[in-house]
Structures are given as C-alpha cells and as structure tokens.
Amino acid sequence: MSGQTRRRGAALEEAILRAAAEELAESGYAGLTMDRVAARAGTNKNALYRRWPNRLALGVAAYRRLARDIAPPDTGTLRGDALELLRQANRHWSSPLGGVLRELLVAAGGSGELLAELREHSGEALAAPWLAILERAAARGEIAAEMPHPRVVTVAIVLLRNEFVVRGVPSAPDEVLVEIVDEVYLPLLRSR
Known part of the structure; x- marks a missing residue:
C-alpha cells in the first residue's frame, strides 16, 4: 500500500463489510470465504478474524448490510x-x-x-x-x-x-x- 494511509477502525471495518456483502451477493454463503473477502477489502484475514470470529458471523453481518428495511x-x-x-x-x-x-x-x-x-x-x-x-x-x-x-x-x-x-x-x-x-x-x- 505504498502512498496510501493504512485503514483502521471504522474505515477498515466498512471496507471489509462492503467486500463481504459484495461476495455474498455474487457467490452466496457457500462461496463466501475469508480469503476472498480479505483480498477484495485489501487487507489480511487477521483483520477479519479480529472483528468476526468465523465465516458465519461475517456472513450474518454482510447479510444485515445487504438487507433493506421494508x-x-x-x-x-x-x-x-x-x-x-x-x-x-x-x-x-x-x-x-x-x-x-x-x-x-x-x-x-x-x-x-x-x-x-x-x-x-x-x-x-x-x-x-x-x-x-x-x-x-x-x-x-x-x-x-x-x-x-x-x-x-x-x-x-x-x-x-x-x-x-x-x-x-x-x-x-x-x-x-x-x-x-x-x-x-x-x-x-x-x-x-
């Protein structure tokens, strides 16, 4: 990430959730992987695991982001x-x-x-x-x-x-x- 400021806190969490929601929408839960989300978010898997203990917890958070209020x-x-x-x-x-x-x-x-x-x-x-x-x-x-x-x-x-x-x-x-x-x-x- 030369020349870019490293994202932390809310900015990094937002990037991860956005990436996870995109992966979920494209591939469903069966295709959601921590590796793909980390790559899409431009971070490493450790950043994901610090916020969500597993793929299911991340999937739920991503779904909640996708779901709209009726x-x-x-x-x-x-x-x-x-x-x-x-x-x-x-x-x-x-x-x-x-x-x-x-x-x-x-x-x-x-x-x-x-x-x-x-x-x-x-x-x-x-x-x-x-x-x-x-x-x-x-x-x-x-x-x-x-x-x-x-x-x-x-x-x-x-x-x-x-x-x-x-x-x-x-x-x-x-x-x-x-x-x-x-x-x-x-x-x-x-x-x-």
Whole structure:
C-alpha cells in the first residue's frame, strides 16, 4: 500500500463489510470465504478474524448490510397494506438475497446469537411495518384502537415464513398470501 494511509477502525471495518456483502451477493454463503473477502477489502484475514470470529458471523453481518428495511405500504386499506407487506416479503425471500438468508439460517443452526441477528431481517421481529399499518387502520376505524398482542401483529409474516421453512417452497403463490390475509389475519384482528 505504498502512498496510501493504512485503514483502521471504522474505515477498515466498512471496507471489509462492503467486500463481504459484495461476495455474498455474487457467490452466496457457500462461496463466501475469508480469503476472498480479505483480498477484495485489501487487507489480511487477521483483520477479519479480529472483528468476526468465523465465516458465519461475517456472513450474518454482510447479510444485515445487504438487507433493506421494508417501508410500510399505504394502499388506503388494511387488507391492501397487509397483502403488499406479504408480497414484499415473498419477493425478498424468493430472491437471490432471500436464498442467502435461507443458507445463513441453515448454517447458523444452533447459534442462538447469530439466529437472533438474522431474525431481525427474516420476518419474525419485523413488527415495525406491521405496527405502522395497524396504527393507520385503527385511525381509519378498520380495527380497534388498542394494539393487539405482538404475536397477532406478526402472525401473517410468520405464516408466510412457515411456507418457506416448513413447506420448502421457493416462492409462495399469491393465493396463499390472500388466504393468509383474508382467512387468518383480518378475522383475527377484527374479532377483538
């Protein structure tokens, strides 16, 4: 690195995460190696291992960098908003990036800490957009103003996740999304 200032701290970590995210997007988790990330970041493997104890931890951090927050839709109805949120999640989980998430979930297996980090982006803990659409629905008078139990808030996304995890589908058909919203989610919210 003649003539260049050696990167340290946050600048080096940013370069490593950027390189890892690019590798993950191009090659998936199966193709992610510490050697390739170090080479792409212009550093050595020791710099990676000082920050992440293994390839899986780096993969999770890279995925989190790639994953985008889902902006809550505003279609004007609770049904429309819930369907659109499920459709967004279905597109994400069916995409190459969703494939990376599924690979990471399998690889994380028994690592509770890494699984918890992944869940933030896999659906279970993505309550914020669901809360936003429920608050708007309450303001429109479509449901009661009192927020439902947290499990009720996210039951639709959990049911969709079940399609991927338990049934192993590559993408859920739209009829399944409509069924989740019309037969489970809306009746559950309106029965309170």
